[in-house]
Amino acid sequence: MPRPRVSVIVPAYNAMPELTDCITSAMEQTIGLDRLEIIAVNDGSTDGTGEELDRLAAMCPSMRVIHQENSGTAAVPRNVALDLAQGDYVFFLDSDDYLGPDALRRMVAMADENNTDIVLGKMVSVGGRPVPTAVFKTTQPRTDIFSSAAYRTLGCWKLFRRSLLEKLNLRFPPFRNTEDKPFTAAAYLNANGISVVADYDCYYHRDRANGNNLTLTAQNLSHRLQGTRMCFETVARHLEPGPRRDQIMRRHVEWELCGPLWWLLLREDDEDIRERIYPEIRDWVENWVTDPVIEKLQPRDRLLLHLLRADRFEELITVIRDIDKDAERGHVIDKGRVYWAHPLFRDPAVGVPDSAFDVTDRLPVRHRTESASWREGGLLRLTGHAYIENVPTEDVATELVLRCYDADRPEVRVPTRVHAVAGLPDDDRYANAGFTADIAPATAAAGAPLGRGRWNLFLDVRSQGVSRTVRVKSPGDEWTPPQSIVTAGVDEPTTVTPYVTKWGNLSLNVGMEKPRDDTPCRVTGTVWHRSRRGTLVVTGRLAGEGAQEAGTPSLRVENGAGDHRETRASLSGADGRFTAALPVKGLRPGRWAVTLPLPGLSGVAAVPCPTGLGSARFFHLGRPYTVGPVQEASETTLVVEIRAADVRRAVRRRLRRLARRMRG
Structure with missing residues (x-):
């Protein structure tokens, strides 16, 4: 009998009624039952799950059921099935989820064609359960964890080449929560390529109607400590210190360290926090959290990590307890930077660096282009408003910036005239957000004409020395770009044509072939x-x-x-x-x-x-x-x-x- 292409592994504990849809979706795969084996492990269920698995197996010669005492974790039944699996590939399917009919055929074909060890199939939320989305924006025949968003999803609901798992002797650690993250991390870090199927809904992810998903019921920080430490250790074991390790460690620092601290730490017993959890987390920070990792995090996470580094237990607890109140404390503007006005900002007794509170590069810019039209003398006039959120419009020095992407040309900066504008939220703070800019294509480049090419338009929005740069948008869907004009060029007259990119941005075409309008x-x-x-x-x-x-x-x-x-x-x-x-x-x-x-x-x-x-x-x-x-x-x-x-x-x-x- 030929070896199956895929072994579908289903751990099941009190999984009714969702279990039937789950197993049926595996049976109905277009790849065909003759190329599948379904291994379902009943982990001591008491709700009829075992009987339903036996009923389904009686109708399907490709299905095998194992009954065992309850282990309290999905890791043990997965490992039992993995020891029995014979397929070229293994797919882990949770008993409350289900597959799209063509999922496994597409994923196996992707792995075969590109010789990749792991395939991610597009996940779909059912009933609002969170699913990863960044990695599924486009189909990727072959990628890796450094050049894609694959490492953001460490759930095991993927297709794995079984030879990779056996080479690594890889099995799930017997934890109640976070058991799949070190497993998937180790596979990622050793994989010969990763594929992503994003053009088909492969995996439907849902919560159980009775709410007893392990992920939802094992919500204590203590349930996560072993798995999180194992994630850090796995990355450290397989990657040398440096930018690549920092890139991967950042995911665990954000999601497995800082995230749970904010919403889980204070649920624990006070003595347990002080005696067991806090020392464990401090050890992670000292061993694996570098300055380049901290720099890329949001300010509140930076603050946590600096307090852990400095061994400031009481301040850490206070910061977590008061986070909602402290988030509304406003900002301090100093020397062109904007800081979170947290009670610990510049507190000499604590000594957290200013960089932990710096929010400048995360402040959104609110802007709108009201009009763009030709004026006498060949001037293209832009009007609109722009302001940096939480930075009042004082000492405004906003400029228009032109950058050519067809040639290596210096950027061109055009001063704007700032004026008052009404009708914005919080008019008093942003009263001087209005701007008018005149682009003179014939003289804009330090008295010379703009060179040939396509020029993108940006706004360098500046107020009180704070600067943020954004792309200039078109005035709206109803707006039609003005006609081309002819200006004096260096050698001959040049045609200048405003146009809107497919992303809705405003650009100038100077002397190039007219951009084709592909969106009639x-x-x-x-x-x-x-x-x-x-x-x-x-x-x-x-x-x-x-x-x-x-x-x-x-x-x-x-x-x-x-x-x-x-x-x-x-x-x-x-x-x-x-x-x-x-x-x-x-x-x-x-x-x-x-x-x-x-x-x-x-x-x-x-x-x-x-x-x-x-x-x-x-x-x-x-x-x-x-x-x-x-x-x-x-x-x-x-x-x-x-x-x-x-x-x-x-x-x-x-x-x-x-x-x-x-x-x-």
Whole structure:
């Protein structure tokens, strides 16, 4: 009998009723049961899990069930199954989750074609359970942990080449929580390449209806200490000190050290914190947390680590206890830097360096371009407003900056005229945020014309000596760039053309071939219908090159399995404006990309994700659903996620809130 390609390992403890969907999703994989083995380990369940596994195995010759006494951790049943696995690859599937039908076929093909040892399949949240998203922005046939976001996800729900696990003699440590992180970390650090399948929903991640997921029930810091220490030790064992180790260590410092300290430490017994947990964590900091790691963290985490380094136990506890109050204390501006006005800032008795409180590079810039138009004398005038949040607009010295990306040319800086502006949040603080800048292409480069090339426009927003630089956006979806003008060049007249990039940024084309407008279909609005619940309405217009040939667009949603729904837009007037309304009711839960197919061009225009689009609720077959945008799913295309509402969970949450109000 040929060896199976994949061994699917399922640890199961009191996993009903989700277990049936889980195992069925493995049985129905398109790779075929003749190429699979399913090894399910019943870890002493008392809710009928064992009986259900036996029932399913009786229908599936590729499935094997092991029954054992309860171990209290998913690690032990996984190891039992791993010792029995015969597949070329191993996939760990939790009993409350399930697979997309084509998941394993795609993942095995990816590993085979690229000779990679680990494959990450796109994860999908069901019911709101958090899933990693950064690594799944694009499909990556071959990458590694240093040049991708793969190391951000250390859950074991991945495809592993079994020969790698056996070469490392790799098994899960028997911890109740954080058992999969050192396992996956060791595999990552020794893998011959990693692949990412991001164009198909492979793994559906959900909480159990009864709320007894180990991840949720083992929420004490003491449950995490052994696993976290093992993560640090694993990285230190496989990577030499230096930038690469720091890059990987940073993940554990942020997620396994600082994060749990903020929300778990004060749940522990006071004596246990002082005698056991605090010394353990201090040891991690002394051994593995370097200055370059600390520099890249957010200020409150930097403060924690400096207090641990200085052995300031009492201050550490006070900082964690008062974090909500201290977060609202405001800022101190000094010599062009902005600092968190924390009670310990510049406290000589504690001695935490100023750098721990420095928030300058994390302050957002609020800005908007109001207009861009040609004026007499060949001047391109930009108007708008810009300010650095938490820095009042005093001594403003904002400049416009032009940077050429077609050639190695010096940047060009254009002073702006600052003026008062009304209507902004907190008008008093940001009263002088308005700006006007005149670009003279014929003389902008220190009296000489701008050189040939495509010039990106930036704002260097400066106030009170504090400086932050942002890209200049176009004035909006409805705005049309002004026409080209001809200016005096060095040798001959030069054409200067303002244009908008596909990311919505404003740029100048100086003397180059005119940039082709690849988006004859421009979206001007995306909202949920006010009365027809669960219906997406997209408005736009056909303009620019290719608009005549584009034809009437359709509004289309499509998921990773190729399922789709489409509706024809209706045109209104002779100016190319259109409206399309598409109901998502009846579509299955998951993520759906939203596009506008253009029949005349045999092309597709993306519907960008608008910042103001919220969620919508609707009922289908008597069950409540929610649908809303997934902001981080794509940089260019709106992706909406449909979720079946967990009524029991919502009721429990509402009852808990009611109980808290009554106690208060």
